[in-house]
Amino acid sequence: MTTIPKRGLETEELFRRLEAFRKDDVNWRDGRVWAYVYDPGAEAEAVIKRAYTLYLGENALDPTAFPSGMYLENELVAMAAAHLRGDANVVGNFTSGGTESILCAVKAARDFARANRPKATKPHVLLPTTAHAAFHKACHYLDVDVKLVPVDPKSFRADPRAMREAADENTILMVGSAISYAHGVVDPIRELGEIALEKNLLFHVDGCMGGFLLPYFRRLGAPVPDFEFHVPGVTSISMDFHKYAFAAKGASVILYRSADVRKYQMYACANWTGYTVINPTVQSTKSVGPLAAAWAVLNHFGDEGYLAIARQVLDATRRIADAVEAMPDLRLLGRPDMNLVAFASDSVSVFHVIDEMKLRGWYIQPQLGYGSSRENIHLSIMPSNVRWVDAMLADLRECVEKARAMKSGELAAKIHAAFGNVDPASISDETIRGLLAMTGAAGNALPERMAEVNEVLNALPVPIREKLLVGYLNTLYRQPEGGSDA
Numbered sequence: 001m002t003t004i005p006k007r008g009l010e011t012e013e014l015f016r017r018l019e020a021f022r023k024d025d026v027n028w029r030d031g032r033v034w035a036y037v038y039d040p041g042a043e044a045e046a047v048i049k050r051a052y053t054l055y056l057g058e059n060a061l062d063p064t065a066f067p068s069g070m071y072l073e074n075e076l077v078a079m080a081a082a083h084l085r086g087d088a089n090v091v092g093n094f095t096s097g098g099t100e101s102i103l104c105a106v107k108a109a110r111d112f113a114r115a116n117r118p119k120a121t122k123p124h125v126l127l128p129t130t131a132h133a134a135f136h137k138a139c140h141y142l143d144v145d146v147k148l149v150p151v152d153p154k155s156f157r158a159d160p161r162a163m164r165e166a167a168d169e170n171t172i173l174m175v176g177s178a179i180s181y182a183h184g185v186v187d188p189i190r191e192l193g194e195i196a197l198e199k200n201l202l203f204h205v206d207g208c209m210g211g212f213l214l215p216y217f218r219r220l221g222a223p224v225p226d227f228e229f230h231v232p233g234v235t236s237i238s239m240d241f242h243k244y245a246f247a248a249k250g251a252s253v254i255l256y257r258s259a260d261v262r263k264y265q266m267y268a269c270a271n272w273t274g275y276t277v278i279n280p281t282v283q284s285t286k287s288v289g290p291l292a293a294a295w296a297v298l299n300h301f302g303d304e305g306y307l308a309i310a311r312q313v314l315d316a317t318r319r320i321a322d323a324v325e326a327m328p329d330l331r332l333l334g335r336p337d338m339n340l341v342a343f344a345s346d347s348v349s350v351f352h353v354i355d356e357m358k359l360r361g362w363y364i365q366p367q368l369g370y371g372s373s374r375e376n377i378h379l380s381i382m383p384s385n386v387r388w389v390d391a392m393l394a395d396l397r398e399c400v401e402k403a404r405a406m407k408s409g410e411l412a413a414k415i416h417a418a419f420g421n422v423d424p425a426s427i428s429d430e431t432i433r434g435l436l437a438m439t440g441a442a443g444n445a446l447p448e449r450m451a452e453v454n455e456v457l458n459a460l461p462v463p464i465r466e467k468l469l470v471g472y473l474n475t476l477y478r479q480p481e482g483g484s485d486a
Helices: 011-021 042-054 067-083 098-116 133-142 160-166 189-199 214-219 259-265 289-326 350-359 383-404 410-419 429-439 451-459 462-476
Strands: 091-095 124-128 145-149 171-177 203-207 236-240 252-256 267-269 277-279 340-344 365-367 376-380
Touching: 042 289, 067 091, 067 252, 067 289, 091 098, 091 259, 091 289, 098 133, 098 171, 098 203, 098 236, 098 252, 098 259, 124 133, 124 160, 133 145, 145 160, 160 189, 171 189, 189 203, 214 289, 252 259, 289 340, 289 383, 350 365, 350 376, 350 383, 350 451, 410 429, 410 451, 429 451, 429 462, 451 462
Parallel strands: 124 145, 124 171, 171 203, 203 236
Antiparallel strands: 091 252, 236 252, 267 277, 340 376, 365 376
16 A cells, blocks of 8 residues: 655655656657647747746635736736637636636536526537537536537538527527537537527537637638637637647636626635635636746747747648548548548548557547547647658558458447447446456556457447446556555
């Protein structure tokens, strides 16, 4: 059992152990990772770290004690509002990431409905099937239903006609994406805004992934659809700074067209004996460090710096999308509006392709099939990836050829035959452990090749898929064996 050491470690030994913990992490600094990490380069990273640590100890809980946090937050919100074509009435708050921003938007909509929509007795959020999973999570936490609406099966954009038909008196919030993560496309926000006005709905645009970079792509001539506050009907927008503004995690903003809706996001408690509690967002105590780091990186690059980065990334995205379209075994899932590219295959297992690419030092992301979107490979294109585009594409072509000769789907077919029609509630923890063992994912480490695991997950109905994932994660997070000496 791991315990607090009796005596403190020497500084060198302490950091040796911390470094050792990272031995199995992906090496994102080499530019061969196409997901998760947004690398600003060494110079900007140094600026970010200096700003973060300068304000690490300040607590943004109470602006009367640490007004620096409020000053930084107000500046960041103002920059975000201007970037998204908002006027002087736009208000907002800094959050720890897109999930918290989305939680705040759903909480505001729920409480706004309680005060203003008495007929919404069974409140739900209206979501295209491509909307981010964070909305499902927010609704789960806040006891609000989700109403899913299919998207266009070719473009993967929200279908305005279907959204209009699905909206009813229980709809408390409608959502569109700019961009949707899975396919990198912007929903028809203007058309959805018209529906919001027609039916008197709050309308949130999820710009967590695309909100910062899309305006730069538009300035460079890309045909980016309108999605910002100048679109009538848009009432709130979320936008992350820790993605393509390259701020330190976690850094996001939730913005509202006016304070009249934002007030429902906030929480106050005077029903206890302690200090005054008034929280604009989910967190209470939080370091000012992420605020300072976000402010620092925006001022470090400036508008011209971000435009130059966008130009490189846009060019790389077009080259990759064109190359994928030219490969006989691959096809794009939607034509991306930004630098997220998803592509599938009708002739080879994309999961084998991903494993083969990993063996060559590339980290690319698998996405399971759902609805009209079949299983696919997903790339998030970063500035650090740009120099590797030709090499990555060359390896991709070779890995597709290798995957062609590999068997796939046999275990998935057997497990689907056995469990495809089973009630998820009847599946025991023991059965889950047995399924994990069959895929090679038992224990606390992932198998070297993940194709069979992903094929099984892809073949299972969604509720069983989710149960299997929870079962696996529940085995990973546990006390380490043999102590913590790294």
